[in-house]
Amino acid sequence: MSKELSKTRTGVSGLDEITGGGLPQGRPTLICGGPGSGKTLFGMEFLVRGARDFGENGVFMSFEERDTDLVQNFASLGFEIDGLIAAEKLAIDYVHIERSEILETGEFDLEGLFVRLGFAIDSVGAKRVVLDTIEALFSGIPNEGILRAELRRLFRWLKEKGVTTVITGEQGSGSLTRHGIEEYVSDCVILLDHRMIEQVATRRLRIVKYRGTSHGTNEYPFLIDEDGFSVLPITSLGLTHKADNERVPTGISRLDTMLGGKGYFRGSSILVTGTAGTGKSSLAAHLAKSTCERGERCLYLAFEESESQIIRNMKSIGIDLQPYVEKELLLFHNVRPTVFGLEMHLVIMSKLVEKFSPSVVVIDPISNLISIGNQGEVKSILTRFVDSMKLKGITAFFTCLISGSKDVDETEVGVSSLMDTWISVQTIETNGERNRVLYVIKSRGMAHSNQVREFILSSKGVQLTDVYVGPAGVLTGSARIAQESRDRQAEREYRERIDGKKREFETRKLAAEAQIAQIRSAAGTGKGTGKFYRRGRRKKAVAERTADRSGSPEAC
Amino acid sequence: MPGGRKGLLMSAIKTTTEIFEEAATREGSQRFVLSLFVAGLTPRSLKAIENAKELCEQYLKGRYELEIIDVYQQPELAREAQVIAAPTLVKHLPLPLQRFIGDLSDPEPILIRLAVKNES
Incomplete structure (x- = not known):
């Protein structure tokens, strides 16, 4: 039957993609996880988005938090729950169970709960139901045998009602839920995980099972922020992006000339490596400026400097970025890498890209990410980021600091093979002065100069000049x-x-x-x-x- | 609804029981306000109603109010009284509030809680 395949969209960004359309329609889904893993939030967001975006009203049956507390807590996330309640799009029923008040005196069932739930469903014409956390019943109801039988009946009854249900459950040790309710909910189980890796919190989501449909099986990082829940399926990328023939000028005409006369490819990835103070950020600023000059958007992710610091510094070489920030063509996102885990950075970066839809993204520098993960992890993150940028046709520009002792052809994060264009800026120290030179180490798919250019940071920006090549060797700076x-x-x-x-x-x-x-x-x-x-x-x-x-x- | 009472559970019950015992023996006129929530007129419901009436008549004669509510008819009352199981006998007064779930076929715990056993 087609009913088996129909799905209810959650509206949670990313989750609908992993599940291939949402949660199983008219069936219960179990969301389990440890304390603070976002189960209640997930449930509430499922209802709020349903009522707001999909015209499906919902019932939230809370066994833990009072309805007034829920309204308050979710107001901070921008969910106007009281408004939805007033508009009769959402009903909250707080089930208070006080073990000390309850005494068993004979046979009973949970018909009272059924009636209340049924009443709430009918009062708003609900299509979605959340039971948060139904396991609270286990501490309130003395007879576990009856309770288990009643829970089985409850889920069957919900299925008959045709409401899509989200049941949350506290994760137990060695089992998905503390009281094993996963055995009653066999259609879809999603596990939320909140773990600490080197003192940094990382949230992950995994679909443990989803009967009758294919789904992503990986652990996906997710984020809880002021917009609620977002899952980013950035692990499931393939090399299927289309290559663009369009060019993006570098902002430096001589550099364009070195790259076959036109600049970078649109949607390609560019790496600039160099030791400290070689002008990597200046190249980034040139690209940002030229992008904004064309009226396109540029996202600048800075891991080392603040926004005003970058703007001030770039003014000194004649690049004024302030007007573009004001015109909202240029968006800075400045954050220390150590603030979040690597996965979280990826999620945040991807989310920003999604929101701002830039045509160029600058990450300055990627070498800093090594402070929060090992080389393999950083590489995996960057690979996924590069892939997702390519899929979207966004030109990605990375700078990478390399230590002076290292070979120039080696980056600490080992990502050079991912990049389409690799520019190396170096300093040459002779006669008591340091001079910058620039090479194009590689640039896939275009004729590019094999020659070194002297790289001068002037008050009019970066200028490239020919170096002196003569019987005395290659000379730069005052020697030249x-x-x-x-x-x-x-x-x-x-x-x-x-x-x-x-x-x-x-x-x-x-x-x-x-x-x-x-x-x-x-x-x-x-x-x-x-x-x-x-x-x-x-x-x-x-x-x-x-x-x-x-x-x-x-x-x- | 008494919320933060868990910690005082044992002592609260004990003292209250003692108070009731005293009150019951002294005056014999403590009023009991009870509600019985049932779900439809099933055999279990009928049994519960019968048991409740019998219990009241036997131990609380002349000093009780018993209200019988069908949750199918008045679901909002079930919500207000925080009833989840059926049948449920809710003792509103005297305090503390108590819920006896089941068909009341085992009256022993009720009698202890109602602090009327000694009286009989």
């Missing part, structure tokens, strides 16, 4: 300038010498021509006499000799 002026001097001297020689020949030529002319005129007067002819011949021979010496054959 000195060598260039020496070269100019030498050239001037050489030209002067040539000019002098030319002038000398010119003078000699003129003298020779004058002589020839004189002889010719003399020969013309003594024509016809053998004596003069002979003398003329001799003169001519003399003239020829002179012409040979002066190197001007036309003299004859």
Whole structure:
């Protein structure tokens, strides 16, 4: 039957993708997890989104928190529960069970609970029900045998009613729930996990089972923030992105020239490595500026500097980013890496990308992430991030600090193979000064310069100039300038010498021509006499000799 | 609804029982306000009603109010009284509030709690 496959969308971002459309419609789903793992929030968000976005009203039956507390707690998450209650889209029934008040005196059932639930469902015409946490009954009802039988009946009854139910359960040791209620809820079980890794909290979600449908089986990181719950299925990416032929200018015209004349590919990943103070952030700022100049958006994720610090620093090289921030074309997200776990960073970054939909994302620098995870973890995070950016066609620009002692072709996080374009900026120390040079180490799919360029940070931004390549080797900075002026001097001297020689020949030529002319005129007067002819011949021979010496054959 | 009473549970019951014992023997006129919640007129409900009436007549004659509520007819009352099981006998007065779940076929715990056993 088609009913087996129909699903109810939760509206929780990301979860509907992992589950292939949502929770099983008209069936109960068990959400289990430890204390503080977000079970109640998940339940409430399921109802609020249902009522607000999908026109499906809901009933929240709370066994733990009072309805007034619930309203207050969720108001801070932007869920206006009292508004929904007033509009009769949501009903909350707080079931208070006080063990000390209850005494068993014979046979009973939980019909009272059924009636209350049924009454609440009918009062708002609910399609969604949350029972939070039904296991509280185990501490309140003395007869566990009856309770288990009644729970089984309850879930069957809910199925018959056709309401999509979320049941939360406290995780037990060695079992999904403390009282084993997962055996009654066999359609869908989702486990929420909240664990500490090196003093950093990480939340993960896993679909333990989902009968009758395929689903993502990994652990997915999720986030609880002011928008509620969000799951990011960033682990399930493949290499299926389309390659774009469009180019994104780098913001530095000489660099564009080095990259086949047009800049980076749109949707490609770019890595800039370099030791401290080589100008990696300046390259990033150029890209950000040129992106915003075209009216596109740029997201700048900074792990080292604050927003105002970056803006101030970039002003010093003539890049004013402030106007773009005001126009909301440029968004900074500045956070220390140690604030969250790696997964959380990925989730937050992805969420920002989703919200802001930029065409360029800058992460400055990725090397800082190593402080909260090992190389493998950082690489895995970045791989997933790069993949998700590629799928969205977003150009991703990463800077990476490398220590001076390391080989330039090696990044600490080992991500260079992921990148499409890799630019290395280095400093060369000679004659008591450090000069920056830039290489394009690789750039997939385009003709790119194999030559080194000197990289100058001026008040007009980054400028690239040719380095001096000559018999004295590759020279940069003042050595280049000195060598260039020496070269100019030498050239001037050489030209002067040539000019002098030319002038000398010119003078000699003129003298020779004058002589020839004189002889010719003399020969013309003594024509016809053998004596003069002979003398003329001799003169001519003399003239020829002179012409040979002066190197001007036309003299004859 | 008494909420933060758990910690005082034992002592509270004990003192109250003692008070009731005293009160019951001294005056014999302590009023009992009881509600019996049943779910429809099932055999179990009928049995519970019968047992409740018998109990009241036998031990609390002349000093009780017993209200019988069908939760199907008045679900909002079940909600107000925080009833989850059926049948449930709720003792509103005298304090503390108490819920006896079941068909009242085992009157022993009720009698202890109602502090009327000694009286009989």
